[in-house]
Amino acid sequence: MSHPIVSRRGFLAGVGALGVASALSACATSTPSPAAGSGAKSTALQLKSRETSDGGRKAMQALLDEFVKVNPQYKPTLNTMEPAAFQQQIRADLTLATPPDVLTWFAGEIASNFAKQDLLLDATSAFPADGYSKQFADLSTDASGKKIFVPTNYYWWGMFYRTSQFEKWDVAEPKTWDEFIALCKTLKGKGVSPIALPLADSAWLTASWFDYLNLRINGATFHRALLAGQESYTDPRVAKVLDTWREVLPYLDPAGKGLAFQEGSAKWQQGKDAMFLAGTFLGDATPADVKADVNFFQFPIIDAAVPVAEEAPLDGFIASARTANPEGAAAFLKYVATPQAQELYLKTSGSTLIPANSNAKSPVSTPLLEKGRAMVASAADVTQFFNRDSNDDQLNALTTALVRFIDKPAEAGDILKQWQSDSAKARGN
Amino acid sequence: MAAVPKAVPTRAGTLSKGARRGSRDAVVLLAFVLIPFTLEMLWTFWPALNSVYISLTRWDGIAPPEFVGLDNYTRMWSDETFRLALRNTVLWLVLFGGLSVLGGLGLALLLDKPRKGIGVYRAIFFLPVVFSMVVTALVWRMIFQPEGVVNGILSAVGLEDQARIWLGEPETALYALIVPALWRQIGYIMVLFLAGLKTVDPLLHEAAKVDGATAFERFRHVTLPQLRPITTVVLAVTVIDALRSFDIVWALTKGGPYHSSELLSTYQFSTGLLGSQLGYGSALAVVIFLLTVGTIVVYLVRSLRDEETA
Numbered sequence: 001m002s003h004p005i006v007s008r009r010g011f012l013a014g015v016g017a018l019g020v021a022s023a024l025s026a027c028a029t030s031t032p033s034p035a036a037g038s039g040a041k042s043t044a045l046q047l048k049s050r051e052t053s054d055g056g057r058k059a060m061q062a063l064l065d066e067f068v069k070v071n072p073q074y075k076p077t078l079n080t081m082e083p084a085a086f087q088q089q090i091r092a093d094l095t096l097a098t099p100p101d102v103l104t105w106f107a108g109e110i111a112s113n114f115a116k117q118d119l120l121l122d123a124t125s126a127f128p129a130d131g132y133s134k135q136f137a138d139l140s141t142d143a144s145g146k147k148i149f150v151p152t153n154y155y156w157w158g159m160f161y162r163t164s165q166f167e168k169w170d171v172a173e174p175k176t177w178d179e180f181i182a183l184c185k186t187l188k189g190k191g192v193s194p195i196a197l198p199l200a201d202s203a204w205l206t207a208s209w210f211d212y213l214n215l216r217i218n219g220a221t222f223h224r225a226l227l228a229g230q231e232s233y234t235d236p237r238v239a240k241v242l243d244t245w246r247e248v249l250p251y252l253d254p255a256g257k258g259l260a261f262q263e264g265s266a267k268w269q270q271g272k273d274a275m276f277l278a279g280t281f282l283g284d285a286t287p288a289d290v291k292a293d294v295n296f297f298q299f300p301i302i303d304a305a306v307p308v309a310e311e312a313p314l315d316g317f318i319a320s321a322r323t324a325n326p327e328g329a330a331a332f333l334k335y336v337a338t339p340q341a342q343e344l345y346l347k348t349s350g351s352t353l354i355p356a357n358s359n360a361k362s363p364v365s366t367p368l369l370e371k372g373r374a375m376v377a378s379a380a381d382v383t384q385f386f387n388r389d390s391n392d393d394q395l396n397a398l399t400t401a402l403v404r405f406i407d408k409p410a411e412a413g414d415i416l417k418q419w420q421s422d423s424a425k426a427r428g429n
Numbered sequence: 430m431a432a433v434p435k436a437v438p439t440r441a442g443t444l445s446k447g448a449r450r451g452s453r454d455a456v457v458l459l460a461f462v463l464i465p466f467t468l469e470m471l472w473t474f475w476p477a478l479n480s481v482y483i484s485l486t487r488w489d490g491i492a493p494p495e496f497v498g499l500d501n502y503t504r505m506w507s508d509e510t511f512r513l514a515l516r517n518t519v520l521w522l523v524l525f526g527g528l529s530v531l532g533g534l535g536l537a538l539l540l541d542k543p544r545k546g547i548g549v550y551r552a553i554f555f556l557p558v559v560f561s562m563v564v565t566a567l568v569w570r571m572i573f574q575p576e577g578v579v580n581g582i583l584s585a586v587g588l589e590d591q592a593r594i595w596l597g598e599p600e601t602a603l604y605a606l607i608v609p610a611l612w613r614q615i616g617y618i619m620v621l622f623l624a625g626l627k628t629v630d631p632l633l634h635e636a637a638k639v640d641g642a643t644a645f646e647r648f649r650h651v652t653l654p655q656l657r658p659i660t661t662v663v664l665a666v667t668v669i670d671a672l673r674s675f676d677i678v679w680a681l682t683k684g685g686p687y688h689s690s691e692l693l694s695t696y697q698f699s700t701g702l703l704g705s706q707l708g709y710g711s712a713l714a715v716v717i718f719l720l721t722v723g724t725i726v727v728y729l730v731r732s733l734r735d736e737e738t739a
Contacts, residue, residue, distance in 0.1 A: 088702065091490040117491050200570075200597060203685060255575035257597030257686060263574075393704040400510075404687040407599065418509070425504070426706065428487055 042324035045076040045332060048100035050086035059348035066344060067335050074328045094119040099320040101329045107139040107314040108388035111149050115142035121319035121326060123147045126333035131357040135382050139314055150333045151316035151356035152342050155280040156372045157208055158296035165271045173297040180300040184251040187274050194251040196273035198264025199403060204395060206402035207386035208277050211311055213241045216302040220309040220381040227390040229427050233420040242405060242412045244302065249409055280352040294368060298375055307380035313388055314356060393426035484711035501712035510688050514696040517603055521692060522671045525607050530667055533618025541626045555620060557613040566680030569609040596682050599689030606690055610677050614670065618663055625659030661732055665725050672721045693717050
């Protein structure tokens with residue numbers, strides 16, 4: 001019998017060449033082109049949500065149930081995914097040929113980038129003419145002037161503490177940076193660890209300190225330019241941020257670098273750490289009997305000449321440009337922009353959030369919520385949060401720099417140089 | 430073989446039956462080769478080749494990728510985090526690999542001889558292999574906590590000043606991670622060596638004993654040479670396990686604080702998957718692949734050459 005003579009090596013080389021040739025045609029990296037307008041119409045409406053909490057899931061379902069009562073022609077389904085996985089998959093989701101029709105998302109740079117790449121449905125027709133502040137309307141608009149995002153609610157960041165503990169230690173809320181440092185000193189003198197900053201699984205929390213210090217010292221305009229790569233981290237103004245932060249480092253709980261967020265917030269809740277720079281989610285995670293005791297103060301003012309900006313991350317919905325049901329998606333976006341829908345959502349979820357439509361009332365109005373609303377309303381400018389205003393690659397560069405700074409504050413100059421280089425590399429230039 | 434008729438066929442029917450059986454066998458054989466080959470191509474080689482291509486591009490996962498040649502690879506040399514991750518990976522390979530092989534072999538030798546209750550001991554050392562890595566990580570997180578077991582023991586024996594935040598300090602984080610990884614791997618390597626020791630001929634030992642060989646000499650000249658086949662397996666397994674170590678590091682420190690416990694695997698994950706630098710992330714994956722294959726090939730070539738000269 002005669003065998004065709006193919007050596008094993010020759011065979012493998014052949015297979016390899018075939019593989020490389022077809023890989024070069026870039027199958028894995030090709031993205032389907034946007035669905036043609038004349039494509040198949042569908043009545044199915046899939047909402048993909050990253051609200052995994054019990055309340056959040058129920059509230060999303062309640063929105064869909066109400067929506068379908070008014071629009072019985074659509075068949076909505078809810079698909080909930082854990083936030084980290086959701087965030088990782090959104091790029092893939094938006095480029096699918098049959099994507100989820102509507103998705104939960106947040107305002108900021110990432111949404112603008114999606115819009116730049118034509119991944120988002122034009123929501124201009126769904127956006128109400130009245131009800132949204134100019135700030136929120138601007139945050140929902142892309143570079144070409146069309147609306148791409150419908151905000152539904154926001155929360156705020158502040159220095160959270162427990163009223164009963166502050167009374168016990170006989171201390172009051174500080175207004176300025178000097179008062180804040182004095183407060184830290186007093187607390188430490190009483191044997192209380194002043195500031196919680198758990199880093200084991202949540203190094204991203206350092207971004208809240210950087211954001212606020214930079215906003216208070218250099219203002220929102222410089223902050224945005226820095227995050228957009230127009231300014232450098234080696235700028236003396238950024239060095240000043242670290243210099244100011246250095247004054248607080250002795251008052252951070254030294255155990256923080258070994259604690260996870262859960263453990264850190266438990267410690268704060270038990271009064272072992274006095275203050276915690278966080279979003280309202282910190283209070284939402286406390287037991288019912290503690291909730292009324294949770295309070296916060298505005299991040300202290302450092303330079304009175306700088307217009308006050310606050311972090312108020314805005315959440316809402318986007319729709320995919322490739323949706324097979326553009327009318328349904330637009331109808332849903334229109335519905336969630338209404339005061340009724342936002343009130344329904346907040347009532348069902350029970351979270352400390354403020355409705356984005358100013359005509360909506362908070363269904364459960366607490367003193368904490370009113371204090372937060374007043375603070376954001378009086379702010380001259382609003383930012384989203386470091387990674388929402390930039391992206392997750394930039395956040396990685398930040399945590400590397402700042403965790404190292406907490407550990408080795410003397411190396412600040414070196415750290416900023418490294419940060420600038422990491423940031424530029426992640427940006428690809 | 431099956432197609433060869435046993436006797437000279439007397440009827441035509443027998444021949445055609447035999448031939449038919451033969452061709453059916455050939456089809457089955459071909460299917461056995463081709464189906465796994467196709468699946469493997471589709472699910473392993475094809476994505477792997479694609480990632481080689483992606484490593485030559487700059488790609489954020491959405492916009493069309495931009496071909497940049499070897500830029501991603503040259504970028505590695507100026508990337509301090511990459512060099513740190515590479516150094517940590519080599520350190521991990523040496524410490525985790527070396528200690529788990531030594532520890533596993535030591536335990537296997539101790540627990541080889543049949544004795545009363547030996548099964549219980551073997552089970553105890555094997556038990557960590559059974560736990561999922563994430564559960565292991567949870568347990569060790571508690572052990573390493575600022576107010577956890579390690580620091581508790583240290584202050585109980587009067588060494589409070591040695592207490593530290595094991596996973597939160599760059600000087601200790603990597604070593605603190607190797608401990609739970611070893612705790613698990615040693616049991617696994619022990620089982621492999623126990624199986625290997627079963628193949629050692631006891632007669633040789635007796636003969637050596639009669640000739641007056643000491644216990645160490647018998648280990649060195651009788652046991653070790655006979656363990657050679659299993660050692661090859663153990664080394665391949667260890668190198669692969671060391672280079673793909675990811676879960677324990679990710680679950681405990683995510684490569685932090687500030688990259689001090691970063692391995693190539695975690696760095697690849699955080700740039701390519703969590704971030705949006707798919708090109709650079711793929712280039713890192715290719716480097717990990719080359720390192721793994723390279724190490725194993727070097728070892729195999731050497732051991733084959735040894736065998737030939739022996």
